[in-house]
Amino acid sequence: MTVGAESAAAQFSARVAAVRARITSSGADALVVTHQPNIRYLSGHSGSAGILVVSHDALALLLDGRYREAARRLLEEGLAPDGLEVVDVPASYDSATLAYVGERHLRRVAVEGDYLPVGRFRWFERMSAGDGRTGPLWQPVAGLVEGVRTVKDVAEQESLRRSARGLTAVAEAAFRFVREGVTERDVAGVIEAAMRASGFEKPAFDTIVASGPNGALPHYRAGDRKLASGDLVVLDFGGVMDGYCSDITRTVALGPPGMEARRVYGAVLRAQQAAIGQVAPGRTAEEIDAAARAVLAADGLGEAFSHGTGHGIGLEVHEAPRVGRAVEGSAPAELMAGMVFTVEPGAYLPGWGGVRIEDDVMVTGVGCEVLTDVPRELLVL
Ligand code: GLY
Ligand code: MN
Ligand code: MN
Numbered sequence: 001m002t003v004g005a006e007s008a009a010a011q012f013s014a015r016v017a018a019v020r021a022r023i024t025s026s027g028a029d030a031l032v033v034t035h036q037p038n039i040r041y042l043s044g045h046s047g048s049a050g051i052l053v054v055s056h057d058a059l060a061l062l063l064d065g066r067y068r069e070a071a072r073r074l075l076e077e078g079l080a081p082d083g084l085e086v087v088d089v090p091a092s093y094d095s096a097t098l099a100y101v102g103e104r105h106l107r108r109v110a111v112e113g114d115y116l117p118v119g120r121f122r123w124f125e126r127m128s129a130g131d132g133r134t135g136p137l138w139q140p141v142a143g144l145v146e147g148v149r150t151v152k153d154v155a156e157q158e159s160l161r162r163s164a165r166g167l168t169a170v171a172e173a174a175f176r177f178v179r180e181g182v183t184e185r186d187v188a189g190v191i192e193a194a195m196r197a198s199g200f201e202k203p204a205f206d207t208i209v210a211s212g213p214n215g216a217l218p219h220y221r222a223g224d225r226k227l228a229s230g231d232l233v234v235l236d237f238g239g240v241m242d243g244y245c246s247d248i249t250r251t252v253a254l255g256p257p258g259m260e261a262r263r264v265y266g267a268v269l270r271a272q273q274a275a276i277g278q279v280a281p282g283r284t285a286e287e288i289d290a291a292a293r294a295v296l297a298a299d300g301l302g303e304a305f306s307h308g309t310g311h312g313i314g315l316e317v318h319e320a321p322r323v324g325r326a327v328e329g330s331a332p333a334e335l336m337a338g339m340v341f342t343v344e345p346g347a348y349l350p351g352w353g354g355v356r357i358e359d360d361v362m363v364t365g366v367g368c369e370v371l372t373d374v375p376r377e378l379l380v381l
Helices: 005-025 036-043 063-075 093-103 120-129 154-165 167-177 182-199 210-215 257-276 285-298
Strands: 029-035 051-055 059-063 085-090 108-112 136-142 206-212 232-237 239-242 248-253 310-312 321-322 340-343 346-348 353-358 359-363 369-370
Touching: 005 029, 005 051, 005 154, 005 353, 029 036, 029 093, 029 120, 029 182, 036 051, 051 093, 051 353, 085 093, 093 108, 093 136, 108 120, 120 136, 120 206, 136 182, 136 232, 136 369, 154 167, 154 239, 154 248, 167 182, 167 232, 167 248, 182 206, 182 232, 206 210, 210 232, 210 353, 232 353, 248 257, 248 353, 257 285, 257 340, 285 310, 285 321, 285 359, 321 340
Parallel strands: 029 108, 059 085, 108 136
Antiparallel strands: 029 051, 051 059, 206 232, 232 248, 310 321, 310 340, 340 359, 346 353, 359 369
């Protein structure tokens, strides 16, 4: 075992135990985990293929030959949950899963309905019933692992803090580089190089550098436009560190900003502060969204705020909780200590440009901790 392995193993085992409790509540004998971030969360296996079968008395990681050595190392170093067994996949993952479920006499098998393609689900059903077969009952479920993942454990909180803090140096590098005449793509290149230099494994998503009128497109990427004096420039970037994502946006001014730029920036900043000020356990994600929306609406920018206020971050850059308007048929997401999400209101005015300000926050016992650490006042470069 390597140093820290004992606590890593305990952390994984606690996650598995929490998921087992939810499997019990769902009435299933086992859950077949096919969503890669969920597999990584529960087993430590970070390869791009694999299936994890969590049952009440066993934990099997089904892997093909490409991952055998990586799995052996995880087990040898103790960086995996207690009792993890690696099962060889000689040909097809789904055949191996079907065989494993049969051998263990699992009767009600839950699958991740949000991720398993319908065609594969029907294959499991077809191979289990009809023609005299009396195989297991396959049952799509939603959110069994995600419901646990939403509240970050101590190890995850530390990784998310490191990931968010790492963006400070990246922002500084971007601000030093932004000037008239460089292209959006040049700026994105500098941001991504600074991420690697700061210890990030990779960007968490395609870096957005949206200058001048391009700022009106919330999910613009970075193009050939040259930055010009008088532009507002939306810089939205994030990285993956220890597997955990961070996500920040700053909007900067190139040369003295005009009245409208100051007005819109001020409104978005107040909206963000109002939303962050509401974050506390017991509040709902919808209330956080409403707080930001109310400020922008009061400034006549309600229509200009065309997306949700934020999203959870963790092993994925977009995960639960969704911080947006209430959705019909979905229960309101109640905030709990340990949840981590972005707060990123914006205002987008076609033909003119846009402003977005985004930070990452963690819900604490009484309020929240802002994880990202970059000044939020309008920076004039
Ligand atoms: N860059 C994507 C986002 O902020 O969610
Ligand atoms: Mn972002
Ligand atoms: Mn975001």
